[in-house]
Amino acid sequence: MRDNNTDAKLIDRVKQGDDGAFVDLVNKYKDLSLSLAHSIMKDRDKAEDVLQDAFVKVYEKAGSFKHQSAFSSWLYRIVVNTAYNALKKEKKYCETEHFNQETTNIEERPETDTIREDDQKKYIVMAMERLRPDEALVLRLHYLCGHTITEIQEITGFGISKIKVDLHRGRGHMEEALEDLLGDQVKDLL
Incomplete structure (x- = not known):
């Protein structure tokens, strides 16, 4: 307050x-x-x-x-x-844009067994860039900014159902993107 x-x-x-x-x-x-x-x-x-x-x-x-x-x-x-x-x-934005399925080359994955703390943010940002804009926005507002679903509705103008769906799908897509980037090491980050 x-x-x-x-x-x-x-x-x-x-x-x-x-x-x-x-x-x-x-x-x-x-x-x-x-x-x-x-x-x-x-x-x-x-x-x-x-x-x-x-x-x-x-x-x-x-x-x-x-x-x-x-x-x-x-x-x-x-x-x-x-x-x-x-x-x-x-003219780049399209409501029906699908999740980017592009995978990362194996050489881009970290070479160590555990992810260094300073690399964690880099991989999270890279994974966020693979999300649909609406999903990335809702995840950032909820998890990074700490806004409630009602506040996110006020900020974005999205309906509550859309926000909940974007949060759910965004988390799943985020996990998939991190798995593409990190392989088995994703559990070190999550």
Whole structure:
């Protein structure tokens, strides 16, 4: 709750023209916002462009924030919408896109018997990139950001059933992708 109060104070200061407060909000939320944009765009440079556009929108629309939900939910909704709009402009997004079945060459698998802790994040990111954008987004919001299904619905505009299905399928696809990347060593990571 303390975070929400801090965010509320910062956004109120932004509404009054305090650019320093906006910088504080950007610094607080840029990493998770970039992660969300990247899960949709699948390209870091494009995700950074989306994030920049999203933060410009947040700054321009700060006056319309009503404190009816958490600032983070409002921000993530803008990031998600901006990313999907960018994909539509590129004509790359398709609701019926299937899970990428591409497998990894054996030489790309780790050579040691156990996965080093610093490699774990790399393999998780590689596996996330193989997921459908909706699945990756829902998994990130739920597991990395800690949002509830109701909050994810508010952020994405997806129905509760779709969110539950994406969580279920996303976990399965994530496990398959990790097995492709790591073979038998996947149990060390999970």
